[in-house]
Amino acid sequence: MIVPRTIKGLSILTASISGLVISALGAAAIFISHREIEAQIDHRIELEMDALLEYHASHGTAALAQFVDMRDGGTTGGTGYLAGAGGEGRMMLYALSDAKGNRIAGSLIPRLPPDGWTEFLPIRRPDGSTGKAQALGRSLPDGGQIVVAGDRDALSRADDRILLVALAGLGVILLTGTVSTIALGRLIRRRLVLISGAAQGIIEGDYTRRVPIDGSGSEFDRISMILNAMLGRIETLMLSLRQVSSDIAHDMRTPLGRIRQDMEALMRAAPDEATADRIERTIADMDALLDLFAGLLGISEVQGLAVRKRFILLPFAEIVADIVEAYRPAFDDEGRTITAMLDDVTIRGDAQLLKRAIANMLENILVHAGDGANAIITLAVEQGAAVLTVADDGPGIPANGGEKIFERLVRLDPTRSKPGHGLGLSMVRAIVHAHQGMIKIVPSSSGLHLAIRLPGVRAG
Amino acid sequence: MRILLLEDDKETRDYLVRGLTELGHQVVAESEGKAALARTLAEAFDILVLDRMVPGLDGLTMLRLAREAGCQSPAIILSAMAGIEDRVAGLEEGADDYLIKPFAFAELAARLGALARRPPPGERGDAQTLLRVGGIEMDLVRRTVKRDGRTVDLQPREFSLLEYLLRNADRLVTRTMLLDRVWNFGFDPKTNIVETHMSRLRTKLNEGGADNVIRTIRGSGYMIVSGGQ
Numbered sequence: 001m002i003v004p005r006t007i008k009g010l011s012i013l014t015a016s017i018s019g020l021v022i023s024a025l026g027a028a029a030i031f032i033s034h035r036e037i038e039a040q041i042d043h044r045i046e047l048e049m050d051a052l053l054e055y056h057a058s059h060g061t062a063a064l065a066q067f068v069d070m071r072d073g074g075t076t077g078g079t080g081y082l083a084g085a086g087g088e089g090r091m092m093l094y095a096l097s098d099a100k101g102n103r104i105a106g107s108l109i110p111r112l113p114p115d116g117w118t119e120f121l122p123i124r125r126p127d128g129s130t131g132k133a134q135a136l137g138r139s140l141p142d143g144g145q146i147v148v149a150g151d152r153d154a155l156s157r158a159d160d161r162i163l164l165v166a167l168a169g170l171g172v173i174l175l176t177g178t179v180s181t182i183a184l185g186r187l188i189r190r191r192l193v194l195i196s197g198a199a200q201g202i203i204e205g206d207y208t209r210r211v212p213i214d215g216s217g218s219e220f221d222r223i224s225m226i227l228n229a230m231l232g233r234i235e236t237l238m239l240s241l242r243q244v245s246s247d248i249a250h251d252m253r254t255p256l257g258r259i260r261q262d263m264e265a266l267m268r269a270a271p272d273e274a275t276a277d278r279i280e281r282t283i284a285d286m287d288a289l290l291d292l293f294a295g296l297l298g299i300s301e302v303q304g305l306a307v308r309k310r311f312i313l314l315p316f317a318e319i320v321a322d323i324v325e326a327y328r329p330a331f332d333d334e335g336r337t338i339t340a341m342l343d344d345v346t347i348r349g350d351a352q353l354l355k356r357a358i359a360n361m362l363e364n365i366l367v368h369a370g371d372g373a374n375a376i377i378t379l380a381v382e383q384g385a386a387v388l389t390v391a392d393d394g395p396g397i398p399a400n401g402g403e404k405i406f407e408r409l410v411r412l413d414p415t416r417s418k419p420g421h422g423l424g425l426s427m428v429r430a431i432v433h434a435h436q437g438m439i440k441i442v443p444s445s446s447g448l449h450l451a452i453r454l455p456g457v458r459a460g
Numbered sequence: 461m462r463i464l465l466l467e468d469d470k471e472t473r474d475y476l477v478r479g480l481t482e483l484g485h486q487v488v489a490e491s492e493g494k495a496a497l498a499r500t501l502a503e504a505f506d507i508l509v510l511d512r513m514v515p516g517l518d519g520l521t522m523l524r525l526a527r528e529a530g531c532q533s534p535a536i537i538l539s540a541m542a543g544i545e546d547r548v549a550g551l552e553e554g555a556d557d558y559l560i561k562p563f564a565f566a567e568l569a570a571r572l573g574a575l576a577r578r579p580p581p582g583e584r585g586d587a588q589t590l591l592r593v594g595g596i597e598m599d600l601v602r603r604t605v606k607r608d609g610r611t612v613d614l615q616p617r618e619f620s621l622l623e624y625l626l627r628n629a630d631r632l633v634t635r636t637m638l639l640d641r642v643w644n645f646g647f648d649p650k651t652n653i654v655e656t657h658m659s660r661l662r663t664k665l666n667e668g669g670a671d672n673v674i675r676t677i678r679g680s681g682y683m684i685v686s687g688g689q
Contacts, residue, residue: 246541250513253540254469257562261475264565280679283564290562291648294542301543310548325617326643329656352544352646359649366651419650 007188011181018173026166030159037158038134041150042117045136048092048148056140061098064146065105068094072106073126091151093123093133099143109147113137121149191220195227203305207235238304245297252293256286295423299408302353302430311349311435313457316386317342319351320379323358327366336372338362342379345386346457349435357431360424361390361450367418369394373447386456392447402441405448428452461506461576465489466496466522467538468514476509479565480572493517500526505533507576509568512539512550520553527554534575538563547646566680570632574641591626593686594673596665598626607665607673617642618661625674625684634681658682 004010056064072094095106103112108124113135121135135149194212201209210231211224263283270276301307324340331338365375373394380387397405397412404410406429411422428450432439437454463480467473468491480487488505490496493516500508500522508526510519517525523535536557537550550558557571591598595608603619605612614622620642625633635654639645643653662674675683 245543246546249542250540253542253561254472257540258469258471258475260562261472261565265475286562294560297542298544301545306545322643325615326645326653326657327651329660330651330653333656355645356647359645359647359651363649363651 007181007185011177011184015174015177015181018177019170022166022170022173026163026169029166030162033158033162034155037155041134041152041155042136044092045134045148045150049136049138049146052094052146052148053138053140056146061096061104061140061142061144065096068096068105068146073108091125091153093135093147093149093151095145095147095149097145101145104144106147109133109135109149112145112147115139115145120152123149123151125151188220191224195224198227198231202231202234206309207231207238245300249297253290256290260286292421292423295421295427296408299423299427299430302427302434305434307350307353307434313346314349314351314354315344316347316349316354316388316454316456317344317379319354320358320377320388323355323362324377327359327362330366331375334366334372336374338375338377340377340379342377343381345379345381347386347435347454348457349454353431353434357428357452358388358390360428363420364424365390365392365394365448367420368413369447381456382453384456386454388452388454389442389449390452391442391444391449394447396444396447397441405441406439461485461572462504463487463507463509463572464496464500464503464505464533465509466493466514466519467491467509467511469511472511475565476568479569483569485572491515493519493522497522497525500531500533501529507572508533508535509572510535510537510555512537512541512546520550520555523555524553536568536571536575538568544646564680566632566677567634567636570634570637570681573631574628574633574637591623593626593629593684595670596622596626596673596684598623607667607670610668612664612667614661614664618657618664621657621661622665625682629684629686632677632681632683637681 004013052064052067055067071092073091093106093108095109095112096104097112098104101112108126110122110124113121115137118135118137120132123131123133125131132152133149134152135147137145137147139145198209198211210228213221213224213228215221260283263279263286267276267279267283270279320342321340324338328338362375365373369375369392373392376389376391376393378387378389405412405425407422408426409422410426411418411420429439432452432454435454437452439450439452442449442451463485465473465476465480465487467476467489470491473489473491477487477489488499488503490499491514493514495516496510496514497517508523508531510523512519519537519539523537534556535554536559537555538559538561539546539550540561542560547558547560556575559568559571589599589601591600597606598604598619600623605614605619605622621638624638624642636648638654639648645653658674662672665674666672673684675685677683
């Protein structure tokens with residue numbers, strides 16, 4: 001069974017069911033009233049027939065013929081059925097023939113039916129129009145035949161009227177259904193737009209956004225209040241996370257600052273070069289720890305997306321070229337090359353973060369791509385997006401490395417002896433996501449190929 | 461130089477006062493934001509050194525109020541708040557430099573030197589167009605460099621690097637200062653960007669057997685000496 005999942009689908013289903021019910025009701029009404037009216041006509045015909053046969057028995061054929069001529073095509077009364085409703089649709093017709101089949105009286109039934117009931121017998125009305133009638137024929141004791149017929153016009157009129165009412169009902173149902181569906185859809189969409197607007201604001205790092213409430217006490221207001229309570233909770237958590245981060249920063253960095261000061265003083269007073277070296281190494285180790293800590297907090301900060309509020313239009317190719325030139329001597333010194341092919345494209349973003357992302361990828365190549373591996377950087381515009389690929393021609397990463405390289409503190413070097421904390425590519429991915437972009441590993445026969453797709457504003 | 465120091469941690473404050481006094485500066489130290497603001501508005505200082513998280517008025521608010529009251533002294537923020545946004549906020553509130561704790565004293569001293577040498581805002585229009593230190597002559601308009609009369613061909617980034625060193629001649633220039641000012645890197649790369657460019661610049665300047673004019677100060681940074689060896 002197909003269950004509709006959209007308002008439109010549900011409305012179409014509801015309207016279809018309503019339409020079917022109305023149609024069925026209409027058909028039933030037509031069927032029942034049709035049968036009832038038909039039965040009434042038949043009953044009347046039988047009553048008339050009985051009366052006429054009795055009249056014939058007591059008064060004879062000539063008197064009956066006179067009587068038939070008088071009543072044929074006239075409106076009747078006195079039986080109670082359909083009486084007093086004006087002349088329409090209650091025409092009774094009569095015909096009388098002798099034993100040889102010659103017409104004695106009655107002119108409106110062109111062809112005499114056999115004895116018994118005949119449905120849809122063609123008739124002519126006094127005004128010249130034609131129609132169909134229910135007819136009952138009976139043989140007279142003298143060999144003649146008498147026919148009594150009732151015009152079916154009343155029946156078809158009733159059918160037509162019920163059909164009209166049913167169709168009108170169907171139309172009203174479909175019309176109100178359509179209008180209310182559109183109105184409901186608008187109402188829901190308007191409220192959902194408000195809700196999704198607030199959610200989008202939160203996604204973009206504005207934790208103060210709330211869903212507006214109109215005070216109507218509607219289901220939307222109730223769900224909006226619940227959402228707002230949830231958003232309030234998120235804001236509180238984010239604020240306390242930020243507070244904790246800066247508290248840790250303060251409480252950790254202040255004593256470390258004092259330690260560093262003491263070490264510097266000790267280094268100046270060191271009795272020999274060897275002691276000074278050891279103190280210097282200790283300071284370097286402490287700085288490395290701080291660096292790891294700052295790296296982790298930095299990734300969380302970029303993931304918090306608050307950085308987005310400072311995004312501006314940037315010449316991306318220039319930024320990439322700048323970083324490539326900054327790293328060129330480092331590649332040259334090791335006899336490696338760095339090649340860049342850059343198309344102009346403007347993107348919205350933060351120059352410092354983008355520089356950091358590119359620098360991290362180049363450093364990743366310098367440290368991890370293997371001896372002599374070269375770097376190839378391209379920037380192209382594809383379907384309105386800026387696509388930056390950073391590739392090397394080293395041995396590449398193990399097949400099971402995959403997406404793991406973007407995780408924090410992951411290092412594919414099992415000895416963990418190479419420099420770095422395994423945060424570089426995590427930071428790259430966080431920066432790319434902050435720019436509403438995507439990063440992926442492009443399968444390649446040699447080396448690691450990273451492709452970054454950022455929403456571009458236009459080709460330069 | 462007259463330096464205003466705002467720092468609430470006594471040990472750090474004493475250490476900085478001692479170090480800066482040894483370098484020949486006159487230091488006024490405060491441990492609380494409101495007192496530091498009153499001092500700044502009442503007296504003239506060549507430079508403000510402000511910790512961010514201090515009691516009373518925090519360093520950033522203090523700086524903003526001082527700037528609103530017309531104080532133009534260069535300011536450097538010292539802070540344990542090391543986030544990306546923290547640094548941006550510091551610079552947006554009117555700080556000229558932002559140094560994250562813990563830091564090397566040499567780094568602070570070098571940055572103070574560079575800040576003090578900056579011409580005040582408004583007077584930058586008539587900056588010199590020719591820098592001459594020792595045997596090096598740099599024409600900032602025609603973007604040419606000569607060493608003892610011999611033209612030296614430099615890449616744009618090498619030119620900026622040399623320009624910064626020349627503008628800060630006889631003063632220590634640290635690696636992070638160069639990353640900040642020459643490459644505009646607001647982060648610390650793991651690769652020796654500065655060293656690799658510096659060695660190329662040196663090679664070009666020293667062609668033809670000239671003296672090495674850029675000195676390396678071990679563990680701290682670089683310096684161009686105007687008086688020759």
